[in-house]
Amino acid sequence: MEASLVVETSPERRRAVLSLPSDKEILVVREFKAPKAWVFDVWARQDWVRRWWGCRTHEMTRCELDFRVGGRWRFGTRSPGDPTEHVLSGEYREIARADRLVFTERYEPVPGSDHVVTITFDERQGITTMTMHIAHQSAAMRDGHLHSGMEAGLQESLERIDELLAAVAPAS
Amino acid sequence: MDQLSLTFAALADPTRRAILVRLADGEATVNELARPFHLRLPTVSKHLKVLERAGLVSKTKKAQWRPCRLEASRLREVAEWAERFRASWEERFAQMDQLFAELHAKEPEDGSESGGGNQP
Numbered sequence: 001m002e003a004s005l006v007v008e009t010s011p012e013r014r015r016a017v018l019s020l021p022s023d024k025e026i027l028v029v030r031e032f033k034a035p036k037a038w039v040f041d042v043w044a045r046q047d048w049v050r051r052w053w054g055c056r057t058h059e060m061t062r063c064e065l066d067f068r069v070g071g072r073w074r075f076g077t078r079s080p081g082d083p084t085e086h087v088l089s090g091e092y093r094e095i096a097r098a099d100r101l102v103f104t105e106r107y108e109p110v111p112g113s114d115h116v117v118t119i120t121f122d123e124r125q126g127i128t129t130m131t132m133h134i135a136h137q138s139a140a141m142r143d144g145h146l147h148s149g150m151e152a153g154l155q156e157s158l159e160r161i162d163e164l165l166a167a168v169a170p171a172s
Numbered sequence: 173m174d175q176l177s178l179t180f181a182a183l184a185d186p187t188r189r190a191i192l193v194r195l196a197d198g199e200a201t202v203n204e205l206a207r208p209f210h211l212r213l214p215t216v217s218k219h220l221k222v223l224e225r226a227g228l229v230s231k232t233k234k235a236q237w238r239p240c241r242l243e244a245s246r247l248r249e250v251a252e253w254a255e256r257f258r259a260s261w262e263e264r265f266a267q268m269d270q271l272f273a274e275l276h277a278k279e280p281e282d283g284s285e286s287g288g289g290n291q292p
Contacts, residue, residue, distance in 0.1 A: 016262050018258045028258075032265075032269065034268075034276070145257075
């Protein structure tokens with residue numbers, strides 16, 4: 001059974017949809033106003049990866065990629081005031097420019113955290129839908145990955161968990 | 173299915189979300205829930221079972237009619253959990269949007285100029 005929360009987000013009203021197709025998978029779908037070659041290349045070009053991998057609370061400390069099948073990638077981030085560098089790495093498995101990208105990913109401190117990320121790009125009338133499918137080896141690892149988003153220290157409020165929370169969970 | 177998936181599945185249905193919104197106003201019996209939605213009682217019971225399994229709703233034991241009650245903490249917990257994960261990605265997506273806006277401003281929109289870089 002596929003379950004999803006649809007959350008309204010960016011100013012352009014693009015919606016990221018997070019769903020859990022099974023207990024080992026995560027699916028994230030997002031539209032971009034860009035040709036699919038660009039959306040593909042944000043994963044392929046080091047200078048572009050540097051533009052987005054880090055976030056407000058996490059500075060990008062390391063960005064190494066050997067973008068070819070069998071090549072490896074290694075990205076690191078660090079948050080201010082915390083000496084720990086969080087390093088993710090993996091290997092490129094399939095590269096079909098602008099259409100499909102498959103790579104493995106591992107959060108280095110966690111053995112067995114390896115998962116396979118498959119990204120597909122579908123362009124229609126200047127809008128590219130990027131579908132990111134994350135397949136974990138176990139339900140526990142999948143849930144740990146979801147948890148890690150929480151621990152990423154993002155202080156964003158729950159402003160956009162849509163009308164449901166607002167109506168359903170008044171301050172108590 | 174694990175607990176998180178159960179909760180997501182429960183929240184994915186618009187009728188069940190409407191039931192939760194109704195329960196946010198206070199406890200209600202199956203009959204009271206069925207009325208505004210024009211649903212048959214077995215249908216409401218089915219939805220409630222899904223919500224109960226997901227830990228989002230409980231049935232109070234005190235009364236003969238066993239009214240249903242919203243478990244808001246469970247909802248909040250799951251919503252926060254998913255939201256933080258999604259938010260971390262949404263922030264990255266917003267940065268991609270920014271990059272694309274810059275590229276649109278200086279390049280033709282067919283993307284043919286965007287290759288190179290680390291391409292093999």
